[in-house]
Amino acid sequence: MAAKRVTIIGAGVAGLVAAYELERLGHQVVVLEGHPEVGGRIRTHRFVPGRPGPLVELGAMRIPATHHRTMGYLQALGLADRLREFTTLFQDEAAYVQTSRGHQRIRDASATLVEELRGRLPGAGGYSPQMLLFGAWMAVRVNALAPGDFRDAVGRGLDAELIGLVEGIDLDRYVRAPGHGELLDLRALFADHPQIRAGCRGRLYRFVDDIVNETGATLLRLAGGLDQLAHRLRERIRGPVHCGNEVTGLELGEREVRLRIRHGFGTRTRSCDYVLCTIPFTVLRALDLRGLDQEKLAAIADQRYWNATKVALHCREPFWAREGITGGGSFTGGLIRQTYYPPLEGDPELGAALLASYTIGQDADRLGTLSRPARIAAVLEELGAVHPELRRPGMVLAVADQVWGSEPSTRGAAAVRWGKDAEACEEERIRMARPQGRLFFAGEHCSSHPAWIEGAVESAQQAVREIHRYPAAALAADEPCEVGA
Numbered sequence: 137m138a139a140k141r142v143t144i145i146g147a148g149v150a151g152l153v154a155a156y157e158l159e160r161l162g163h164q165v166v167v168l169e170g171h172p173e174v175g176g177r178i179r180t181h182r183f184v185p186g187r188p189g190p191l192v193e194l195g196a197m198r199i200p201a202t203h204h205r206t207m208g209y210l211q212a213l214g215l216a217d218r219l220r221e222f223t224t225l226f227q228d229e230a231a232y233v234q235t236s237r238g239h240q241r242i243r244d245a246s247a248t249l250v251e252e253l254r255g256r257l258p259g260a261g262g263y264s265p266q267m268l269l270f271g272a273w274m275a276v277r278v279n280a281l282a283p284g285d286f287r288d289a290v291g292r293g294l295d296a297e298l299i300g301l302v303e304g305i306d307l308d309r310y311v312r313a314p315g316h317g318e319l320l321d322l323r324a325l326f327a328d329h330p331q332i333r334a335g336c337r338g339r340l341y342r343f344v345d346d347i348v349n350e351t352g353a354t355l356l357r358l359a360g361g362l363d364q365l366a367h368r369l370r371e372r373i374r375g376p377v378h379c380g381n382e383v384t385g386l387e388l389g390e391r392e393v394r395l396r397i398r399h400g401f402g403t404r405t406r407s408c409d410y411v412l413c414t415i416p417f418t419v420l421r422a423l424d425l426r427g428l429d430q431e432k433l434a435a436i437a438d439q440r441y442w443n444a445t446k447v448a449l450h451c452r453e454p455f456w457a458r459e460g461i462t463g464g465g466s467f468t469g470g471l472i473r474q475t476y477y478p479p480l481e482g483d484p485e486l487g488a489a490l491l492a493s494y495t496i497g498q499d500a501d502r503l504g505t506l507s508r509p510a511r512i513a514a515v516l517e518e519l520g521a522v523h524p525e526l527r528r529p530g531m532v533l534a535v536a537d538q539v540w541g542s543e544p545s546t547r548g549a550a551a552v553r554w555g556k557d558a559e560a561c562e563e564e565r566i567r568m569a570r571p572q573g574r575l576f577f578a579g580e581h582c583s584s585h586p587a588w589i590e591g592a593v594e595s596a597q598q599a600v601r602e603i604h605r606y607p608a609a610a611l612a613a614d615e616p617c618e619v620g621a
């Protein structure tokens with residue numbers, strides 16, 4: 137089969153994986169990236185550049201061990217030995233959760249949370265104490281992890297629906313001893329009973345899947361920063377990766393795709409045999425698009441995205457360790473939602489990173505529309521109530537923040553399919569990924585795992601197969617086309 141010349145728009149995970157795989161199949165690639173750096177929504181911030189100081193992930197930060205495609209590339213790129221367990225929200229029982237009695241330590245909060253659930257759940261007396269414990273902690277997760285609009289929409293009647301997931305399961309063995317806070321070991325529960333996740337229908341379908349990923353699966357992080365994944369991929373690609381080259385227009389012809397590209401103060405046109413477009417549809421729909429059919433334009437216009445914000449602090453020292461918090465996260469509610477305590481990396485003399493606030497959806501819109509000084513002040517004030525050490529002079533050395541909804545290269549954090557059932561999710565995926573002649577599409581929004589690196593990888597592998605086989609007659613259906621690390 138003759139080598140194809142493929143131009144890839146976007147050097148996020150999808151674009152980089154596609155470039156790597158296309159070259160492995162003998163094709164030639166050129167990657168055009170609008171941002172000065174590769175990686176897209178993988179963005180590692182180093183507070184002390186050039187020295188082994190604290191770092192924080194302003195984009196993706198953890199990988200479920202069950203995401204086999206992503207894990208395969210980490211292995212193939214020699215990064216597997218840097219994988220460490222990611223301690224997530226509610227996993228460190230010394231961290232905090234917001235309850236009707238204020239901020240309580242997670243280990244002390246079960247009684248209050250169950251009491252709150254009893255107050256709002258009709259017929260609560262009909263459930264066992266273990267089921268109520270499960271319902272109470274799942275409701276907290278919904279509150280902590282779901283964005284405001286979704287939280288409100290699913291809130292009504294959700295308690296009973298959530299408790300229904302564990303009907304018939306013996307929960308006794310998952311309740312930890314009262315001395316340990318009477319927490320329910322949700323992680324072990326989800327691991328032992330995959331049917332909880334598989335049995336989710338309707339509005340709970342994608343949502344519980346994501347909650348289980350956040351809670352149930354082993355989550356991993358990459359010591360030294362997740363951007364190593366993007367940089368390693370780039371190193372392995374032989375074709376040019378042109379950063380600072382922003383595509384501003386795209387015209388689909390019968391035998392070519394013409395791109396208009398801005399670089400510095402100049403603009404040029406490039407005529408391409410094949411194009412793989414991996415940029416988010418939020419950005420694509422603002423470009424000058426010609427020759428695409430109405431159905432595709434409608435898909436590009438329709439895809440819904442959520443915002444996300446992160447505000448990270450460079451602290452003089454990890455003061456939270458003195459309170460017994462060794463990792464994981466707190467849910468302090470209010471504007472700032474989730475707080476994470478990243479593990480200490482590098483030279484302790486260079487300080488410690490605190491991911492003070494992580495918000496998505498409407499919560500992110502609210503925080504994102506504030507001016508930067510107002511946003512930082514709001515975060516410090518709210519988190520300062522839980523951690524007064526933040527108010528000590530000289531404790532906060534620097535701030536790094538990212539509002540993904542107003543970042544020009546993404547204009548959103550991730551495509552969302554929550555609230556849709558499995559069939560509707562798959563229909564949407566096919567609509568988003570559908571190619572147009574010699575123009576192909578990839579990116580997390582074209583996958584069955586939106587909002588995850590795994591989705592970007594899955595979509596890239598699928599697009600590579602389609603490009604390799606194009607036109608359909610070029611490769612017999614049973615001829616092998618192996619893609620994947």
Ligand SMILES: Cc1cc2nc3c(=O)[nH]c(=O)nc-3n(C[C@H](O)[C@H](O)[C@H](O)COP(=O)(O)OP(=O)(O)OC[C@H]3O[C@@H](n4cnc5c(N)ncnc54)[C@H](O)[C@@H]3O)c2cc1C
Pocket residue numbers: 145146147148149150151168169170171174175176177178194195196197198199381382383384414415416419444445446540545546548549550578579580581586587588589590591592
């Ligand atoms: C805050 C946040 C937290 C997340 N947490 C996790 C997590 O913990 N685990 C996980 O697995 N996933 C997480 N994700 C999702 C994950 O980061 C994404 O699914 C994945 O990185 C998307 O990759 P992509 O290649 O599809 O898109 P992108 O990474 O967005 O890549 C698209 C690329 O196209 C470029 N581009 C845009 N416009 C143009 C243009 N006009 N011309 C040229 N180039 C252009 C962009 O600069 C970008 O580099 C998170 C995302 C966010 C925002």
